[in-house]
Amino acid sequence: MKYIILAVLMLGIFIPVNAQIPSGDDILKRIDQNQVFDKAISTSTMIIHSRTGDRTIKSKAWSSGTEKTFVEYLAPAREKGKKMLKLGKNLWIYTPEPSDRIITISGHLLKQSVMGSDMSYEDMMESDELRSKYDAKVIGKEMYKDRECWVLDLTATIDDVAYFSRKIWVDAERWLPLKEERFAKSGMLLKRTEILDVFYQDDRWLPKRIIFKDMLSRGDGTEYIIDSIEFNVQIPEYQFTKAALRK
Amino acid sequence: MLAIKLAYRNLMGARLRTWLNVFVLSLAFVVIIWFKGVLNGWNQQARHDTISWQIGGGQYWHENYDPYDPFTVEDSHAPLTDEMTAAIKQGKMTPTLISQASIYPQGRIQSVSLRGVDPDQQILELPTEYLKSDDGEIPAIIGSRTAKNSKLNIGDYVTVRWRDVNGTFDANEVKIVHIFKTDVPTTDLGILWIPIDKHQSMVQMPNQATTLTTSHEIGYIGEFPGWVFKDHYFLLSEIREMIKAKSIGGYIYFIILMSLAMLAIFDTQVLSIFRRQKEIGTHIALGMTQKQVVALFTVEGAMHSILAAFLAMIYGIPLLALQAKVGWSMPAGTDDFGLTLSDTIYPSYSIGLVVGTTLIVLITTTIVSYLPARRISKMEPTDAIRGKIQ
Numbered sequence: 336m337k338y339i340i341l342a343v344l345m346l347g348i349f350i351p352v353n354a355q356i357p358s359g360d361d362i363l364k365r366i367d368q369n370q371v372f373d374k375a376i377s378t379s380t381m382i383i384h385s386r387t388g389d390r391t392i393k394s395k396a397w398s399s400g401t402e403k404t405f406v407e408y409l410a411p412a413r414e415k416g417k418k419m420l421k422l423g424k425n426l427w428i429y430t431p432e433p434s435d436r437i438i439t440i441s442g443h444l445l446k447q448s449v450m451g452s453d454m455s456y457e458d459m460m461e462s463d464e465l466r467s468k469y470d471a472k473v474i475g476k477e478m479y480k481d482r483e484c485w486v487l488d489l490t491a492t493i494d495d496v497a498y499f500s501r502k503i504w505v506d507a508e509r510w511l512p513l514k515e516e517r518f519a520k521s522g523m524l525l526k527r528t529e530i531l532d533v534f535y536q537d538d539r540w541l542p543k544r545i546i547f548k549d550m551l552s553r554g555d556g557t558e559y560i561i562d563s564i565e566f567n568v569q570i571p572e573y574q575f576t577k578a579a580l581r582k
Numbered sequence: 583m584l585a586i587k588l589a590y591r592n593l594m595g596a597r598l599r600t601w602l603n604v605f606v607l608s609l610a611f612v613v614i615i616w617f618k619g620v621l622n623g624w625n626q627q628a629r630h631d632t633i634s635w636q637i638g639g640g641q642y643w644h645e646n647y648d649p650y651d652p653f654t655v656e657d658s659h660a661p662l663t664d665e666m667t668a669a670i671k672q673g674k675m676t677p678t679l680i681s682q683a684s685i686y687p688q689g690r691i692q693s694v695s696l697r698g699v700d701p702d703q704q705i706l707e708l709p710t711e712y713l714k715s716d717d718g719e720i721p722a723i724i725g726s727r728t729a730k731n732s733k734l735n736i737g738d739y740v741t742v743r744w745r746d747v748n749g750t751f752d753a754n755e756v757k758i759v760h761i762f763k764t765d766v767p768t769t770d771l772g773i774l775w776i777p778i779d780k781h782q783s784m785v786q787m788p789n790q791a792t793t794l795t796t797s798h799e800i801g802y803i804g805e806f807p808g809w810v811f812k813d814h815y816f817l818l819s820e821i822r823e824m825i826k827a828k829s830i831g832g833y834i835y836f837i838i839l840m841s842l843a844m845l846a847i848f849d850t851q852v853l854s855i856f857r858r859q860k861e862i863g864t865h866i867a868l869g870m871t872q873k874q875v876v877a878l879f880t881v882e883g884a885m886h887s888i889l890a891a892f893l894a895m896i897y898g899i900p901l902l903a904l905q906a907k908v909g910w911s912m913p914a915g916t917d918d919f920g921l922t923l924s925d926t927i928y929p930s931y932s933i934g935l936v937v938g939t940t941l942i943v944l945i946t947t948t949i950v951s952y953l954p955a956r957r958i959s960k961m962e963p964t965d966a967i968r969g970k971i972q
Contacts, residue, residue: 386690444653446745494748519753525743551741551753553689 359471359487365510367466369539374399377564378409383452384555392450393562403575414450418580426456429580437580452557453526453549457497465489468496476507479514483507498525509533509540524550537566585874589882593889596850600886603850607843607890607943610836612898614939617832619902619929620910621825626930627765628821628922634707635766637817639801642675642794642809655682655695656745659790660808666794674800676703677791679781683744685756685774687732694728694774696744698781698791705797708769712760713777720780721759725770729761736761742774746786754784765924821922840943844950851883851954862958863967872959879958883951887944905929 357365375398383390393410406419416431426440438444445457465471469489477486484504491499498517505512511533517526527550532543541561548556573579593600633639647658662670662677669675679698684691699706701713708723715721720742724734734740736758743753756776764770782788796803802811855862865875909926 446749491750494750496748496750497745499750499752517751519743519751520746521752521754523741523753525751525753549691551684551686551689551743552691553686 356473357485359473359489360466362473362485362487362505362510363466363471366505366512369510371400372398372566374568374570375564375566376568376570378562380558380560380562381450381452382558382560383450384557385451386554390451397570397574399570399575405574405579408450420575420577420580421459422575427577427580435581437577453547453552453554454557455497458526458547465501468493469501477504479504482509482513484513506540511540511542526550527556534561536564585878585881586885588878589885592854592882593885599850600889603843603846603886604889604893606846607886607947608894608898610839610843611890611894611939611943612901613839614836614943615894615898615931615936616902616905616929617835618829618935618939619906619931620927621828621832622932622935623906623928623930624828624923625821625825627924627927628825629818631765631924632768632818632821632922633798633814635764635769636706637795637812637814638675638705639796639798640811640813641796641817642806642811644792645808645810647680647792652682652695655680655792658792659787661789662791662794663806665804666806667789669803670700670794673704673797674803675794675796676700676705677778678793678795679778679785679787679790680792681744681781681785683742683774685732686741686743687734687738692732692772694742694772696742696781697773697775698778699775701777705795707764708775709760709762710775713775715759715777720754720756720776720784722756723760723762723775724758725767725773726761726763727767727770728772728774729758731771734758734761744784746784748786752784766922768922840946844946847883847886847947848950848954850886851879851951854882855879855954855957859961859966860968862961863963863965866963867967872961872963876952876955876958879955880948880952883955884944884948886951887940887947890943891940902929902931906931 376396377398378393378395381392381394383392391411392408392414394406394408396407397405402421402423404419404421406421408414408417408419418429420427420429426445428438428440430436430438440447440456446455448454449456449459468491470492472488472490473485474488475486477484483506485507487501487503487505489501489503499520500518500522502516502518503512504514511530512528513530515528516524517528519525527548529546529548530542530544531546533540534543535541541564543561545559546556547559548554644658644660646654648654659679659681666675666677670677677698677700681696683694683696685694686692699708699710699713701710703710710723712723713721722740724732729735732740738758739755740758741753742756743751745751756774762770778791782790794809802813805811862875865878866872870878906929909928911926912923
């Protein structure tokens with residue numbers, strides 16, 4: 336009898352709590368909603384910390400939803416004038432004079448590092464596809480950097496993914512993925528992404544400073560800083576064409 | 583015969599001048615034979631080592647495989663057919679599965695070519711017997727150059743990250759069980775050899791291979807759809823081209839050396855004709871035709887090369903024989919250039935090489951001796967006998 340009472344009591348404790356736990360899919364949707372915007376222009380700084388020293392790359396990006404992005408590199412002098420255009424699953428890179436070439440990044444080239452950073456083009460391209468490729472489970476709630484986070488465990492549902500599983504700590508209030516770990520099939524931790532600073536603009540929380548780290552290498556990772564961002568600005572459609580790469 | 587006798591007497595009469603010319607010419611002989619011998623020796627060693635370590639009797643490549651384009655590697659694999667499996671079991675060929683991977687020695691990322699090979703194979707000299715392991719670990723053998731570049735030693739564990747057939751990352755620790763020394767850098771530099779069955783399961787390509795190396799004795803076995811047979815002529819083309827390039831470089835030295843010797847001969851001939859006009863006139867007065875006198879002077883010049891050949895034999899044979907025995911040690915670090923080059927090159931001299939070089943020097947010397955001697959046929963015998971300069 337006392338076990339039945341205990342069980343009923345436990346149910347009484349857990350049922351309301353479980354009812355408040357959103358599903359993994361819901362959390363991923365909330366993250367997406369937080370990141371959805373019509374058009375935006377941003378400037379950012381990428382600092383690549385390598386064994387031989389740091390490399391700082393500045394760029395300006397024009398975005399339209401998640402499908403269209405145009406990036407122009409501003410500094411250093413070696414990278415200045417390089418441009419990148421992403422249209423859906425297609426990616427092109429323009430290298431200015433003297434080569435003056437547009438290269439289509441596809442197939443195996445997507446696995447190459449972006450400007451020598453800890454990120455591959457593939458990493459950059461796949462961010463908006465998590466819900467279609469992974470089964471997300473909420474495994475608990477944890478404090479991370481003084482923020483209450485939902486912890487999500489993502490397991491690939493299809494074969495054609497770069498990372499078999501992921502673990503994401505999502506800010507339960509701001510719906511930002513504060514930390515993400517990407518794992519190999521063997522369970523070995525391969526990459527970690529952390530949002531170090533956030534900022535509030537236009538009724539939403541956004542990452543200010545993000546660090547990407549290849550966990551197998553000894554480097555200090557790649558820092559990505561959003562210097563400024565403007566939402567809902569006018570961007571002509573021409574900006575998202577291949578012709579704009581050579582402009 | 584008279585011309586030869588006279589030419590010999592004249593040459594001996596010239597003493598030091600003759601012997602200086604002969605010595606320079608003999609140097610050309612010895613250097614040409616030595617250099618060609620070194621190239622021959624290098625060629626033979628490189629071919630032998632490449633066959634033993636890498637290509638056996640020829641290789642079957644998957645139709646998409648291009649070793650010079652790493653992006654083709656991921657699409658260059660196919661299941662082994664029953665005929666192939668039977669040939670492998672009979673020891674006629676051995677499969678290799680190739681994929682791209684990254685290793686992290688001491689936390690430094692390095693790209694490597696991951697190669698799965700049969701631990702029981704007997705076709706290649708690769709010490710694959712070290713890859714036999716039952717302890718669940720992934721054993722790996724690497725070449726000494728890779729070990730040096732990656733600072734890896736026997737017993738070390740290194741993290742390897744690779745992608746399976748679907749492009750999904752995987753990573754694990756690999757144990758270095760043996761470090762081998764080879765003269766063939768293409769089986770060493772940036773290559774991690776692991777058991778093929780482990781490799782196939784790691785990348786989810788069961789019973790698949792990228793290349794098949796046939797045994798030295800058998801070579802071509804037959805047609806396999808989707809696979810292209812590459813014979814020795816194709817697989818050794820790099821070595822052939824390299825030796826060809828080196829030979830061309832060597833010819834420049836030969837030309838300089840031969841030019842010096844030929845200049846001396848030419849000079850001697852011109853001087854002889856100028857100083858021995860009375861003798862030329864006397865020969866003609868005594869009944870020799872101008873052609874015979876031209877022949878006499880040409881034989882005299884050409885005889886330098888015969889004497890040079892004898893002189894070259896006297897000091898060249900022991901010198902070249904000693905070199906062939908002890909070899910020519912390459913400077914430290916030469917094997918890092920990516921050439922198939924052993925620590926010591928043993929020159930190889932063939933009869934053809936010696937006879938060929940002798941003929942080249944003899945013909946060249948004869949031509950160079952004949953050119954100034956042609957003036958004799960234009961001489962007026964009466965003026966010549968008086969020693970009048972013409």
